[in-house]
Amino acid sequence: MSTFDNPFDPDRNLRAGCVCGQHRSAAEHEQATALRCEPTESEEKRYEGVVASAVMRAMFPQDVARRAFLKSVGASTALAALSQFFPLKTATEVFAQTGAPEKKDLKVGFIPITCATPIIMAAPMGFYAKHGLNVEVVKTAGWAVIRDKTINKEYDAAHMLAPMPIAISLGLGANAIPFAVPAIENINGQGIVLAAKHKDKRDPKDWKGLKFAIPFDYSMHNYLLRYYLAEHGIDPDTDVQLRSVPPPEMVANLRADNIDGFLAPDNICQRAIYDGVGFMHLLSKEIWDGHPCCSFAASREFITTAPNSFAALTRAIVDATAYASKAENRKQIAEAIAPANYINAPVTVLEQVLTGTYADGLGGVKTDAKRVDFDPFPWQSFAVWMLTQMKRWGQIKGDVDYKAVAEQVYLATDTKKLMTEMGLSPPADSYKSFAVMGKTFDPAKPEDYVASFKIRKQS
Amino acid sequence: MNSSLRLRAGLVSIALLAAFLGIWHLATRSTAPVTTMSPEYAKLMGLTATQGKSAMPGPLDVGAKLWDHLKRPFYDNGPNDKGLGIQLAYSIARVGTGYLLAVLVAIPLGFLIGMSPLLSKALDPFIQVLKPISPLAWMPLALYTIKDSSVSAIFVIFICSIWPMLLNTVFGVASVRKEWINVARTLEVGTIRRAFTVILPAAAPTILTGMRISIGIAWLVIVAAEMLVGGTGIGYFVWNEWNNLSITNVIIAILLIGIVGMLLDQILARFTRMVTFPE
Numbered sequence: 001m002s003t004f005d006n007p008f009d010p011d012r013n014l015r016a017g018c019v020c021g022q023h024r025s026a027a028e029h030e031q032a033t034a035l036r037c038e039p040t041e042s043e044e045k046r047y048e049g050v051v052a053s054a055v056m057r058a059m060f061p062q063d064v065a066r067r068a069f070l071k072s073v074g075a076s077t078a079l080a081a082l083s084q085f086f087p088l089k090t091a092t093e094v095f096a097q098t099g100a101p102e103k104k105d106l107k108v109g110f111i112p113i114t115c116a117t118p119i120i121m122a123a124p125m126g127f128y129a130k131h132g133l134n135v136e137v138v139k140t141a142g143w144a145v146i147r148d149k150t151i152n153k154e155y156d157a158a159h160m161l162a163p164m165p166i167a168i169s170l171g172l173g174a175n176a177i178p179f180a181v182p183a184i185e186n187i188n189g190q191g192i193v194l195a196a197k198h199k200d201k202r203d204p205k206d207w208k209g210l211k212f213a214i215p216f217d218y219s220m221h222n223y224l225l226r227y228y229l230a231e232h233g234i235d236p237d238t239d240v241q242l243r244s245v246p247p248p249e250m251v252a253n254l255r256a257d258n259i260d261g262f263l264a265p266d267n268i269c270q271r272a273i274y275d276g277v278g279f280m281h282l283l284s285k286e287i288w289d290g291h292p293c294c295s296f297a298a299s300r301e302f303i304t305t306a307p308n309s310f311a312a313l314t315r316a317i318v319d320a321t322a323y324a325s326k327a328e329n330r331k332q333i334a335e336a337i338a339p340a341n342y343i344n345a346p347v348t349v350l351e352q353v354l355t356g357t358y359a360d361g362l363g364g365v366k367t368d369a370k371r372v373d374f375d376p377f378p379w380q381s382f383a384v385w386m387l388t389q390m391k392r393w394g395q396i397k398g399d400v401d402y403k404a405v406a407e408q409v410y411l412a413t414d415t416k417k418l419m420t421e422m423g424l425s426p427p428a429d430s431y432k433s434f435a436v437m438g439k440t441f442d443p444a445k446p447e448d449y450v451a452s453f454k455i456r457k458q459s
Numbered sequence: 460m461n462s463s464l465r466l467r468a469g470l471v472s473i474a475l476l477a478a479f480l481g482i483w484h485l486a487t488r489s490t491a492p493v494t495t496m497s498p499e500y501a502k503l504m505g506l507t508a509t510q511g512k513s514a515m516p517g518p519l520d521v522g523a524k525l526w527d528h529l530k531r532p533f534y535d536n537g538p539n540d541k542g543l544g545i546q547l548a549y550s551i552a553r554v555g556t557g558y559l560l561a562v563l564v565a566i567p568l569g570f571l572i573g574m575s576p577l578l579s580k581a582l583d584p585f586i587q588v589l590k591p592i593s594p595l596a597w598m599p600l601a602l603y604t605i606k607d608s609s610v611s612a613i614f615v616i617f618i619c620s621i622w623p624m625l626l627n628t629v630f631g632v633a634s635v636r637k638e639w640i641n642v643a644r645t646l647e648v649g650t651i652r653r654a655f656t657v658i659l660p661a662a663a664p665t666i667l668t669g670m671r672i673s674i675g676i677a678w679l680v681i682v683a684a685e686m687l688v689g690g691t692g693i694g695y696f697v698w699n700e701w702n703n704l705s706i707t708n709v710i711i712a713i714l715l716i717g718i719v720g721m722l723l724d725q726i727l728a729r730f731t732r733m734v735t736f737p738e
Binding site for chain 2: 112136137138139140141145148149152153154248249251252255271273274275276339340341342344345346348352357358359363364365
């Protein structure tokens with residue numbers, strides 16, 4: 001598959017293979033880009049693989065020669081021979097050692113929703129401690145507060161909605177302060193929930209005049225709901241009312257009939273169903289399968305003043321995300337993050353969100369294992385898409401250098417390096433094309449994309 | 460006569476409480492299951508949806524939960540989950556700090572302003588504009604300039620409790636009876652001595668009334684401020700339980716906020732009685 005698999009596999013090509021050059025075949029490349037958090041047995045094994053692979057490459061620069069050698073003597077003999085004259089163990093140890101963190105006691109803010117799963121679970125499940133950090137995860141009341149507290153340096157890093165670091169870096173709704181995203185938290189995991197009385201109003205074309213809640217202006221929720229409405233001919237600025245409501249207040253507002261529905265992060269959606277006030281109209285993955293939602297963000301200042309702490313934090317988050325991406329761990333995670341110290345929600349609700357077997361609020365039980373998924377890689381094309389939507393809805397006026405902003409805020413290159421060091425297989429590219437409601441997005445042509453929408457804010 | 464009135468008032472209070480609890484209990488009883496659901500679906504749903512349980516908890520739920528909290532008021536399960544005793548202590552400490560700072564500023568300042576009719580007139584428009592501003596409106600500004608959320612919360616307490624004290628001190632000092640000051644003048648008492656031996660005792664009841672109003676406001680505001688800032692305190696507890704849609708815990712918090720507020724008010728009332736004098 002990649003540089004981090006068995007280097008003693010004679011069938012493996014250490015240099016060529018697919019488009020990106022990391023995989024044996026195009027099919028494997030596909031699989032790798034689809035599922036980046038490959039299960040690895042243990043950290044040591046992973047690092048050993050990286051080192052052994054490098055040594056093999058150095059000894060046999062010619063791939064043909066290496067394969068011939070391995071075929072003739074067998075992999076285990078080769079490994080034994082190699083370790084006789086090369087101290088693989090020592091090299092691995094040296095390799096695994098990284099700089100000591102400048103600051104060990106860190107504070108990380110989070111909002112109590114399942115999007116923050118990797119950030120939260122890393123504390124009770126020991127991922128921060130494993131990377132030599134003593135992290136206190138602090139629950140925070142809302143997105144504006146988490147933004148201000150991170151800017152004020154009360155938090156070293158924080159859980160933010162994926163578009164927020166871009167907005168902060170651009171100075172939208174706050175002073176321009178350069179922020180960066182080393183890792184995405186979750187993909188998918190949101191939903192459109194409607195009040196129980198709208199059971200028969202499933203066609204968005206009938207939604208004129210309804211009131212919807214979104215968690216924040218600079219959120220994927222806002223952009224996805226607007227996109228979904230606009231695709232159905234509803235102008236989100238004139239035909240419906242969109243309100244910014246903190247997630248915890250959404251269920252109460254839905255019960256009180258103040259809003260007709262919301263596109264919200266999970267455990268809020270499931271909670272509305274659990275309490276019998278609404279039903280799941282649509283999972284956000286049906287709008288865009290694999291969309292990012294929340295991110296792990298820190299200020300540039302923190303990254304430059306404490307680069308090792310930042311790297312260790314990112315490693316812990318990537319590690320936790322990889323763990324969370326595996327379906328068999330989800331039940332255990334639900335139990336770890338349910339107590340009052342963390343998300344503070346019934347375990348049943350969290351389990352339904354994380355395992356993807358859920359009550360839909362209409363009397364049925366549905367199963368979708370990818371209802372929420374976790375994937376740390378900060379694709380820069382995600383950032384470009386968000387910028388196109390900011391432009392589309394008038395949050396950004398004037399020209400934008402899409403690529404420059406995306407590359408400054410979404411640290412794809414650094415994360416790639418870090419993931420490589422950890423023995424994970426990051427994708428080779430930082431941009432990928434994807435489809436939102438069937439419409440393909442080409443990250444190379446953002447202006448054309450914005451112009452292609454009929455419904456958008458006229459500037 | 461007096462004792463029998465007290466007894467009768469007590470009985471009426473208890474009867475009112477019992478009636479209130481009774482009505483509350485009846486109003487929140489669960490109704491029969493509304494619809495039939497498949498068991499596997501019902502397992503995924505909450506009691507409100509499956510058993511028609513009222514979303515509002517009854518007095519028995521609240522009582523049981525309250526007992527739970529009272530049994531272990533000082534537990535500490537990490538930064539986001541602490542016992543009610545600890546949360547209340549945080550809130551009281553914040554209110555105390557902000558309030559004491561306000562006392563230190565408001566009373567000397569009020570004294571000076573009250574003794575000088577010129578200053579009193581000149582500062583009046585500023586005080587009138589600043590006084591009606593909701594303390595929470597200061598919050599974003601405080602967070603932005605102070606850059607520390609716990610200091611911001613204390614600042615908000617400070618700014619909200621300063622005005623009643625300041626105004627009452629000014630009023631109290633300015634309305635000390637002219638005869639008393641004139642007598643002091645005739646006896647050639649110096650300014651400082653006059654301020655402490657004549658004006659201060661004369662104005663004390665008014666100043667204490669201002670302080671009593673302030674502590675009430677400070678306690679009102681801390682809950683809202685902590686809901687915004689988060690982290691610790693009884694306001695954070697309310698927010699955290701609201702987040703979990705646990706109305707039971709919110710009711711318990713409301714009860715405790717009321718009790719603590721009453722105690723704070725009673726303490727100041729006692730001080731006021733101590734300095735009051737018959738004319």
